[in-house]
Amino acid sequence: MDLKHTALILIGYQNDYFANDGILHGALENSEQVGLILNNSMSFVKKLLPTPAQVVLTPIIFTPDYSELSEPIGILKIIKENGAFKSGQPGAETIRELRELDDEILTLPGKRGLSCFSNTELHQILQENQITDVIIAGAVTSLCIDSAGREAAELGYRVTILSDCTVARTNFEQDYYLKEIMPMYANVGSSGEIATQLGL
Incomplete structure (x- = not known):
């Protein structure tokens, strides 16, 4: 991977997943590990920010009446x-940890479903920045992370999934997707391994 042509895509780093009182925090069987996953993610982000790589945040937000969902x-x-x-x-x-880095991270609104490429300008932005490699982290492994990884691969990007910066609904699901599903279309590695590959 060439850092000038690499983007880190952050998915679901919102309070409803990552805060202890988040509405969906308890839906994560491995919720006690969320703090570790967050620490790994922030460590990787901070290593990447001084480089030419692009860091992109893709939050999912609905209107109060959820009129987007039929x-x-x-x-x-x-x-x-x-x-x-x-x-x-x-x-x-x-x-909060990512909000504090607002001026260094590009936030793309519009995500309404599983893939962060749908209803957002993500593909267009990546193309404009001549991105060839995407690294993906966040929640939830079997849904938004897998959907983003598959769509990125279909669009022609080389895909890397950060195994210790993703969280699934269950421990079994996390292991199964990382070991059996995602290696079929992506490079899967820990944040430390990928940082070493990138020379960070």
Whole structure:
């Protein structure tokens, strides 16, 4: 990977997942590890920021009446029923650690479903910046992370998933996706391993 052509995509780093009182925090079986995942993520972000690499935040936020969702199923139905990621509410806010880096991170609004490429300008921005490699971190491994990784691969990007900067609904799901699913389309490695590959 050439840092000038690399982007880190951060998905779901919002209070409803990462704060102890977040609406969906308890839905993560490995919620006690969320603090470690956050520490790993922030360490990697801070190593990357002084480089030419692009860091992109893709929050998911809905209007108060969830008018964007028509007969949602699965995770989107759970989000609506529980009032998560609602505009103007603390749970929808980006976590404090990343908000403090607002001037160094590009935030792209518009994400409404599983893939951060849908309904956002992400692909256009990556193309404009001549990005060839994307590194993906965040929540949830089997849903938004996997969806983003697959779509990025389909769009022609080389994809890397940070294994210790992602969290799934269950421990089994985390292990299964990292070991059996994601290696079929992506390079999977820890933040330390990828940092070493990048010379950070």
